[in-house]
Amino acid sequence: MENFTFISIESGSKIPYELLLLADETVEAIDRYIFKSDIYLLQNGVEDIAVMALYKNSNTELEIKNIAVVESYRSKGIGSILMNKAKEIAKEHDYKTLTVGTSDTGFQQIRFYEKNGFIKKGILRDFFIENYPDPIYENGLQMRDMVLLTHHLTE
Numbered sequence: 001m002e003n004f005t006f007i008s009i010e011s012g013s014k015i016p017y018e019l020l021l022l023a024d025e026t027v028e029a030i031d032r033y034i035f036k037s038d039i040y041l042l043q044n045g046v047e048d049i050a051v052m053a054l055y056k057n058s059n060t061e062l063e064i065k066n067i068a069v070v071e072s073y074r075s076k077g078i079g080s081i082l083m084n085k086a087k088e089i090a091k092e093h094d095y096k097t098l099t100v101g102t103s104d105t106g107f108q109q110i111r112f113y114e115k116n117g118f119i120k121k122g123i124l125r126d127f128f129i130e131n132y133p134d135p136i137y138e139n140g141l142q143m144r145d146m147v148l149l150t151h152h153l154t155e
Contacts, residue, residue, distance in 0.1 A: 004128045006085060009039035016041060022068035025136050038089075042082060049073045052082050054089060057099065062090045064100040083116040090103035090153055097150050103128060104145040105138040118149035 009016070016039070020030050033055055042050040050073065053066040064086055069078045086116075090098045100118065102109040127146035128136055136143045 003045050004081065007041050007043060009041060015039070016048060016051050019048060019068050019070070020053065020066050022051075022070070023066050023130060029132065030066065030085075032033065040082075040085065040089075042085075044073070050078050050082055052086060060096040062086075062093070062095040062098050063091045064098065067085060068069050069127065079112060080116060087151070087153065095153060096110055097152055099148060101127075101146040101148050103136075103138055103143040104147050105141040106147075107139060110147060110149070111142045113149045116151070118151045120147060121150045122148040 015030075015034055017027055017030065019041075020034070021027070024030050034053060037053040037055045040052045040054070041048050042052075049071075050069040052064065052068075055063045055065045057063050065085075067079065067082055069082070071138075078118065086098055098118075099121070100113055101124065102113070104123070124146040126144060128143040132143075
């Protein structure tokens with residue numbers, strides 16, 4: 001029987017980089033947002049199985065900066081549990097939209113977000129070229145642009 005629990009990581013606590021690095025390439029990239037983000041762990045018993053970092057872009061927009069699930073728990077609905085929790089948190093704090101950005105080569109991630117009610121809203125050209133020192137590849141393609149997606153919480 002699965003025993004899932006969400007816990008909020010308190011400011012000043014140990015940052016779960018090992019989980020965050022499943023979704024972001026470098027500690028330096030994570031450090032650009034993590035200290036101003038709210039971090040949530042999903043645990044199964046005492047095992048940390050997923051992480052989510054939420055960042056306040058404005059009084060009306062909350063951004064998912066990082067969302068990651070350990071490999072042994074992937075394709076089991078854990079990502080959707082995280083999405084529902086992010087939507088719940090955003091609604092509780094009266095945000096109007098929830099946004100997320102992912103690589104243009106992240107075809108599976110884009111489908112996942114769309115399946116969870118997000119729609120494409122824009123592109124940040126050359127984001128991965130300008131923000132990472134070395135080329136990053138996914139699905140055999142160099143990551144270049146960031147695809148921005150949004151979910152309107154009134155829907």
